[in-house]
Amino acid sequence: MPSDSKFSRSIELSKKNMVAVSLTSLSKEEFTNFIDSFDTVLTDCDGVLWLGNTVILGSPNVIIQLQEMGKRVFYVTNNSSKTRDEIVSKCSRLGYPATRDNILSTAYLTACYLQDIVFKKKVYVVGSKGITQELDAAGIKHLDVGPDPMCSDVASLLRNEVQLDKDVGAVVVGFDEHFSFPKMVKAATYLKQPNCIFIGTNTDEILPTEFPLTVPGTGTFVRAMETCTNRKAFKIGKPSPYVCEAIIKRHKVDPKKTLMIGDRCNTDILFGTRCGFKTLLVLTGVTTLGEVHQLEKSSNKEDQELVPDYYIDRLGDMLPLIS
Ligand SMILES: [Mg+2]
Numbered sequence: 001m002p003s004d005s006k007f008s009r010s011i012e013l014s015k016k017n018m019v020a021v022s023l024t025s026l027s028k029e030e031f032t033n034f035i036d037s038f039d040t041v042l043t044d045c046d047g048v049l050w051l052g053n054t055v056i057l058g059s060p061n062v063i064i065q066l067q068e069m070g071k072r073v074f075y076v077t078n079n080s081s082k083t084r085d086e087i088v089s090k091c092s093r094l095g096y097p098a099t100r101d102n103i104l105s106t107a108y109l110t111a112c113y114l115q116d117i118v119f120k121k122k123v124y125v126v127g128s129k130g131i132t133q134e135l136d137a138a139g140i141k142h143l144d145v146g147p148d149p150m151c152s153d154v155a156s157l158l159r160n161e162v163q164l165d166k167d168v169g170a171v172v173v174g175f176d177e178h179f180s181f182p183k184m185v186k187a188a189t190y191l192k193q194p195n196c197i198f199i200g201t202n203t204d205e206i207l208p209t210e211f212p213l214t215v216p217g218t219g220t221f222v223r224a225m226e227t228c229t230n231r232k233a234f235k236i237g238k239p240s241p242y243v244c245e246a247i248i249k250r251h252k253v254d255p256k257k258t259l260m261i262g263d264r265c266n267t268d269i270l271f272g273t274r275c276g277f278k279t280l281l282v283l284t285g286v287t288t289l290g291e292v293h294q295l296e297k298s299s300n301k302e303d304q305e306l307v308p309d310y311y312i313d314r315l316g317d318m319l320p321l322i323s
Contacts, residue, residue: 018304020281020292023312023321031321034310038259038278041066042104042247044238045077045087047208047263047285048315050094054210056284058316060095065322067097074247076260078202078237078267080106080174080218081130083137106201106237107131109246110172111138113199113236121169124190126183126221127176127201143168147178148186157182164189170197173225173233175207175218184228191229198229202237204267208285238262238271261315263287265295265306273305281308282315 026034041063043049049059067073075087075098082090084103091098107127111134114123123142125131135142143165151161162185171187190196200222207215222233236242247253255276262268263285272279283289292311295303312318 018307019296020308020311023280023310024317026321035069035322038071038257040072040074040253040258042074042076042258042260042272042277044260044262044264044268044285045075046079048261048282049075049096050090051208051210051284055094056314056316058314058319062315062318062322063096065319069322072102072251073097074102074104074251076104076238076243076247078106078204078218079130080110080201080237081128082107083130083133084108086130104243104247105130105134106174107134109236109243110174110199110201111135111140112246113234113242114138114140114170114197117197119170119197122165122167123170123172124165124168124187125172125174126179126187126225127172127174131172131174131201141167145176145178148180148182149178150181154181157185162186162189168196170199171225172199172201173218173222174201176221179221184224187225188228191225191231198225198231198233200225200233200235202267203235203239204237204264206286208263238267239274240271241274243271244275265292265308269308270306272308279308279310281311282313283311284314 050056063073082105084100084105087103087105088098088100107130110131115138119140123135123140125142125145128145132142132145164186168190171190191198201218203219203222204217205219207217209215226232258277259280260268260272260277261280261282263282265281265287269279269281281287292307295307
């Protein structure tokens, strides 16, 4: 047993490690050490670089500056509704330098995963064309996406309207603006087969947008399907370690020299902590500073993993520090 003083000192130290440091409070020398501590940047998109279709002012200049300093930048997004090409176009439109090779989206990574396991059957997709186009690019068969609305009542639906495809061997659940009861019935019925693969692109509960509305995110749909099937989906996006595996497999990334930037503690920061990256929270998206302070006070180990190493109000506030 450690002596009391040693014990209390070790608690104090571990508490100290659990406190997020404001980047703007660092001295010039400390900030230089911070910048020198990484050569790769993984950045989340929604809530860090943009909100919906609106750029977050100052963020493009920081990303450009980091690239000019020789840092490799990857855009890592849980957004499953866009292909890599669509994300490249969005980046270009909003002022971010990007090519297909530095985009890691859950639609693309879902296709990578099915390729990795040599999946040969068809996929039933509860999601959008972002997913099916990436499946097409990977040569993976799938059923069509789009509206599948409730036309009458449950009895009629079950009696006449549900048609199933015998070749389906996987269900992928992503963001689906046409999520519906008939889709749930079909997906749940496919998943009754224990060998039918169940993939959730990500677990984000809500989407950050520029509107003062609460917008349910993919995690809402994934959990609904987990509830009615009594199964757990294999998760592709942050904080699942699959993203980390995929990055290390496809690009040479040293976790100790990598910075993860995000706006959500329970996806971006947790992902960064689990992968051994340094983590930076920006306050332009989902998580608030008040929530970070609550996590800092918690003695729960899981909460501690959600505390970022650093935080900053907005990414653009880094510009005067690095230039
Ligand atoms: Mg985000």
